[in-house]
Amino acid sequence: MKENQLISNLFRNEFSKIVSVLVKHFGFRHMENAEDIVSETFLSAAQQWGVHGIPDNPTGWLYTVAKNKSKDFFKRDHLFQEKISKEIQRTSDHQYELEIDLSEKNITDSQLQMMFAICHPSLAPEAQVGLALRILCGFGIEEIANAFLSNKETINKRLLRAKNKLRDNNIQMEFPPEDEIKSRLKSVLSTIYLLFNEGYHSSTQKTAIRKELCAEAMRLNLLLLEVELTNQPMCNGLMSLMCFHASRFDARQNADGEIILYEDQDRSLWNSDLIKRGEFYLQNAAKGSHLSKYHLEAAIAYWHCQKEVGEEKWEHILQNYNLLLQLEYSPIAALNRTYALSKSGHSKKAIEEAEKLKLNNNHFYFSLLGELYLKVSKKKAKENFEKALLLVKTEQDRKVIEEKIRVLN
Amino acid sequence: MKEFMLIFRHIPNPAYQPSPEEMQEGLKHWQTWIGNIAGQGKFIGTNELSEEGKTFNKQGVISDGPYAEVKEIVGGYFLLKAESLDEAIELSQGCPILEYGGSVEVRTIVQRDYE
Structure with missing residues (x-):
């Protein structure tokens, strides 16, 4: 044993x-x-x-x-x-x-070079994540299939195609040249973040698998921080971000796997060690002048980990979302930004801005509107939650929204 | 989607010396207005222009600042996406420059297909 x-x-x-x-x-x-x-x-x-x-x-x-x-x-x-x-x-x-x-040096170099190879931009993101799990994390085919809610055959095919591509595109086990490091690192970081999110946001899998995916993503990021060439501010930013997110892992789901909304979380369940580590990496990320999306997302996560409530905290979050959206638009960031706008003392303006987003196929959009209308019009709030209910995809999300409607009735 | 440029003009006021807090507030105000547009996925880019600059023509430099003859100067520009000029104007509402007594000129960018 x-x-x-x-x-x-x-x-x-x-x-x-x-x-x-x-x-x-x-x-x-x-x-x-x-x-x-x-x-x-x-x-x-x-x-x-x-x-x-x-x-x-x-x-x-x-x-x-x-x-x-x-x-x-x-x-x-x-x-x-x-x-x-x-x-x-x-x-x-x-x-x-x-x-x-x-030797230790050749092992470290080879692992990092393998990361760069696997995260080569010529491979599709899901192929990169699959290969990373297999080669860099030593997952078996069945474990990968479980993580992706897929079957062994599909995963095998996907990995085989990816490996053929590595071979056919003549991708080398080497560090990218100086002038490409930043862009290639971006590709590595986005694969690591994808892996982390696979664990963090998927609500349909067993907690143990999900935690392991998050832990593996963090382990890979740590490898990057051990070597000077790759110990760059944006890599520290992503590490910080993942520490902050992971600190709330246990607080955001109950024993039945149902999602607990941020406002309702038991703050004593937030992991203070991980929050401290997040702060450490965030400080390391602050070197240099380059501001990456990971810096901004880490700053947003940092403020979420602060137990204080109040408009000032949300003003910080709002300002970081303002910058994040200028770097890269995403509907989720746009929705979260509007929530921060509301919490920072602009609740009417936030409704006005939220309604301009017109993300009519997104249940988060209507949930957000429902949330924003709570203080203004219970009728409107309910209407929006009902629209959200028509669009939900997971049982967990359905339960959260049904509870919101039940409280309103 | 078409692309538009907003050109911000204002009359410089050397007597106005904002405190760091006021500058911070002003910056937040701008950023939140930009965030409103970026949140709709319509942001392309923006830059503030410093007051330092020169204007010249074929005969040489004709002014040291960009504002020797006109009182107003261009303080910055903003590129955005919108369906129409009307929508671009709509998006420009609430621009902080208006509160500082400035103006916004909205111009359609001529699209050329170079392929």
Whole structure:
């Protein structure tokens, strides 16, 4: 039992490291072989450790076995044989040795390069998230299928297509050139954020899976912060944002998985350690002059984590939404901004502005209008909640709105 | 959707020296007005122009500020999307420059297809 727990912890940490190093060594052409080699390594660990006990240095054991399995595999591999024989012909050194570099530095570099490769702009966002879960987080196909509410076959196809693309587009395991770092990092961050949101906002999955997705997204972001090249303000901004969001994870759902609205949350359930970490990363994000959407979203989340109530807090939130919408429009940001406008002491103006948004297919739009009308006209509030009810997609949202109407009646 | 440019004009008042708090309030006022337009997904871009500048023609520099002959200066511009000139004017309502005694000129941007 002890071995199993250790192996599954090691798997989460070491799978992506070894696969990344192997792919860096052998190329994307051998990505699936690399996955197989690492899976077999863990299988051996499970068999041998169960019989002989856990070795003194479990990670070292894994690296040695993975190296040996790689050598065995590639010796058998026909294409590789051909490559080697050419290599031998070309180089005067006949002592060609297959040396796989599992040093700390090469592991870190390979993992980060794998992140850049997987988040390459030529791959579709859902392919990026799927590959990230498989290669960087070591998720099994079934786990990924569960996370996406899909089936194994679909996920397998999706991953295969993505891997083919990596190979066919000749994407390299390397750091992007200096002048591309920012734009490529943006792509990496948006995949990490997508992964986090998959866990944070999906209301139909088991809490354990959702928490794990959030934790994995945060772990990947931490990798970026460990290296100078990628420890950039916007990466700290996203880390801060995720800490603030995660701090309210337990407060925003009840035991039955129903959503608890922000105003009704039990603030003692907010995780103060995560809030402090969020503040730490937000300070790191404040270096430099570049203002990214993650800075703004983190600032908004920061103010949401403040327990004070009052117009001033919401004025801060409003101002950050004003800037966020100038950087990038999104209907949710527009709706949330109007809510902040209302809470910062402009409740009439907020209704006026909200009605201009005309997001008539969005149940959040009508829920928001219902909320904004509460103080002004109960009749109008109810009408809007009823319209929202016609558009809801999840059972959880339906319950929240039905409760609003019940209170009004 | 067409694109429009709003040109903000005002008469500079050197005697007006706002306190940091007043500047902060003014900035919030502008940002919230911009946010109203950005919230409708109709914001393209905006810039404030400093009072420093020069105007010249073929004969050379004809004025040191942008405001040697006209009393009003252009203080900034704003690009937005709207269905019509009327809608662009509608969106411009509530622009803070109006409260400072300035004006907004709304102009349709000529669209050319270069493809």
